[in-house]
Amino acid sequence: MKKIVLLQKWAKPILFMLIGVLPVIVLSGCSAASPSDPINADSAGIFNHLLIYPFSVMIKFFADAFHGNYGLAIVLMTFIIRLAIMPLMMNQARKQTDIKEKMAVLQPELTALNEKYKNDSRVDAKKQQQAEMLQLYQKHQFNPLNMGCLPMLLQWPITLAFYYAIRRTPEIAAHDFLWFSLGKPDLILPLIAAAVYYVQFRVSQSASAQIQQNQNKQMVFLGLLSPVMMGIFSFQMPAALPLYWAVGGMFIIVQTIILNKMYTKPNAATKKQPAGAEDL
Numbered sequence: 208m209k210k211i212v213l214l215q216k217w218a219k220p221i222l223f224m225l226i227g228v229l230p231v232i233v234l235s236g237c238s239a240a241s242p243s244d245p246i247n248a249d250s251a252g253i254f255n256h257l258l259i260y261p262f263s264v265m266i267k268f269f270a271d272a273f274h275g276n277y278g279l280a281i282v283l284m285t286f287i288i289r290l291a292i293m294p295l296m297m298n299q300a301r302k303q304t305d306i307k308e309k310m311a312v313l314q315p316e317l318t319a320l321n322e323k324y325k326n327d328s329r330v331d332a333k334k335q336q337q338a339e340m341l342q343l344y345q346k347h348q349f350n351p352l353n354m355g356c357l358p359m360l361l362q363w364p365i366t367l368a369f370y371y372a373i374r375r376t377p378e379i380a381a382h383d384f385l386w387f388s389l390g391k392p393d394l395i396l397p398l399i400a401a402a403v404y405y406v407q408f409r410v411s412q413s414a415s416a417q418i419q420q421n422q423n424k425q426m427v428f429l430g431l432l433s434p435v436m437m438g439i440f441s442f443q444m445p446a447a448l449p450l451y452w453a454v455g456g457m458f459i460i461v462q463t464i465i466l467n468k469m470y471t472k473p474n475a476a477t478k479k480q481p482a483g484a485e486d487l
Contacts, residue, residue, distance in 0.1 A: 246375035258368030263376045270378070278384020281373065281447060282454050288369055289458040292362045300466040309349045316343055366455075373447050380445060393446040400449040401438030403456035408433065410463050 246255060246263045262284070269280035320343065324336040344350070373379060380390025387393040441449040 244375060245377045246372065254364075254368065258364065259371045259375065262369050262372035266372060266376055267378060270382075275382065276384065277379045277382045277389055277447070278450065281379075281384075281389075281451055284369065285451055285454045286458060288365060289455060289462070292365065293462060295361060296462060297466060297469075300470045304470040306349075309347050313343060313347050313349055370448070370451070373451055374445075379447050384446075384450070387446040389447040389450070390445050392442055392444060393449070394442070396446050396449045396453065397438045397441030397444075400441050400453040400456070401434040403453045403460070404434040404437045405431070407456045407460050407463070410460050 244250070246260050248260060250256070250260060266277065266280050266284055269283050270277045273279045317340070320336065320339055324332055327333075380388075382389050387396060437449075437452065441452070
């Protein structure tokens with residue numbers, strides 16, 4: 208049981224690091240090399256054929272529809288991909304809401320259980336406490352490891368494939384969009400991407416509940432680390448990539464706000480508050 212409690216405590220920071228920070232490291236490492244292997248129909252590999260090449264073809268298609276504007280094509284494709292992934296995120300939001308509701312009901316009983324055994328250091332007492340805690344979890348059908356993060360892991364192949372489609376479509380590098388060249392690093396866009404990443408983290412944190420103070424400090428550190436890494440690596444990347452990240456981050460910010468309003472229920476104590484109590 209102690210292992211379960213520790214996993215519950217560290218699950219969010221670890222998952223956030225895997226989902227938020229690790230892709231930045233992986234992508235930045237991959238971006239260091241020039242795209243010397245343009246994607247085409249003859250590129251070897253299942254991942255190339257099933258995802259990267261189709262994304263490259265779609266980018267070219269939309270760019271042709273926009274009279275050669277590859278920047279708009281990347282923006283539109285980013286929105287299409289995020290809309291396709293949105294059902295997974297809705298499922299995740301529902302699971303997290305369910306966990307929060309169960310935890311709100313379970314917390315008073317857990318507190319009482321901890322109070323019951325806090326002064327008893329016997330080994331048998333600790334085992335009994337763990338057994339009773341398991342019974343509480345079973346009673347409320349609560350699984351502390353079911354964080355609902357599987358949808359976020361499932362979207363990795365799609366977002367990675369689109370990243371490589373941008374990197375390996377040579378036509379993109381020859382075009383400009385707004386004030387920057389899509390094929391060269393820009394000085395302003397990385398700052399925008401980093402700021403979007405930070406706002407995305409803050410919005411996701413404000414939508415989370417029941418985070419302990421020490422865990423919150425860990426999350427804040429990771430939330431600051433990810434935008435900083437994003438900004439640093441983006442200065443070395445063709446501007447098409449921070450454009451993709453910035454647009455995708457803006458979509459996720461809006462999506463998080465909408466899903467939070469859809470699935471977050473009013474606090475029971477607030478609903479039962481007597482009329483005029485807010486004036487006290």
